[in-house]
Amino acid sequence: xxxxxxxxxxxxxxxxxxxxxxxxxxxxxxxxxxxxxxxxxxxxxxxxxxxxxxxxxxxxxxxxxxxxxxxxxxxxxxxxxxxxxxxxxxxxxxxxxxxxxxxxxxxxxxxxxxxxxxxxxxxxxxxxxxxxxxxxxxxxxxxxxxxxxxxxxxxxxxxxxxx
Numbered sequence: 001x002x003x004x005x006x007x008x009x010x011x012x013x014x015x016x017x018x019x020x021x022x023x024x025x026x027x028x029x030x031x032x033x034x035x036x037x038x039x040x041x042x043x044x045x046x047x048x049x050x051x052x053x054x055x056x057x058x059x060x061x062x063x064x065x066x067x068x069x070x071x072x073x074x075x076x077x078x079x080x081x082x083x084x085x086x087x088x089x090x091x092x093x094x095x096x097x098x099x100x101x102x103x104x105x106x107x108x109x110x111x112x113x114x115x116x117x118x119x120x121x122x123x124x125x126x127x128x129x130x131x132x133x134x135x136x137x138x139x140x141x142x143x144x145x146x147x148x149x150x151x152x153x154x155x156x157x158x159x160x161x162x163x
Contacts, residue, residue, distance in 0.1 A: 130158035 134155055 126158060126161055130155065133158070
């Protein structure tokens with residue numbers, strides 16, 4: 001039994017020695033590497049959280065920018081609609097002025113054509129009247145010099161009127 005107790009004690013001492021050896025080796029070689037890895041992982045996690053915070057701030061700023069640009073777009077659409085209405089009104093007014101000018105030009109051309117026709121008819125009538133009067137008066141005053149003197153200024157006046 002003594003031997004049994006001594007064997008158990010030595011087994012416990014061997015086990016304690018093995019544990020001490022593992023603890024020593026763990027502390028000497030593995031603990032530093034594990035500590036560095038844990039620090040790296042913690043640093044990576046902190047960096048990822050910081051990046052997440054930055055991205056959330058950036059997303060918020062982009063959301064605000066999208067809302068602002070949507071408002072600007074709506075304002076621009078409204079201004080374009082107002083401009084289009086003004087241009088339509090201006091175009092209608094210009095078309096109205098153009099139609100009035102065409103009407104006035106047509107009336108002026110028609111009046112000018114009537115005046116031209118009237119003047120042409122007057123010249124023809126005056127020419128015929130002058131010829132007829134000349135013939136009639138020549139018959140009346142053929143023998144007399146007085147008739148000739150009377151007739152010359154009238155014929156000259158009529159010729160000047162027709163030209």
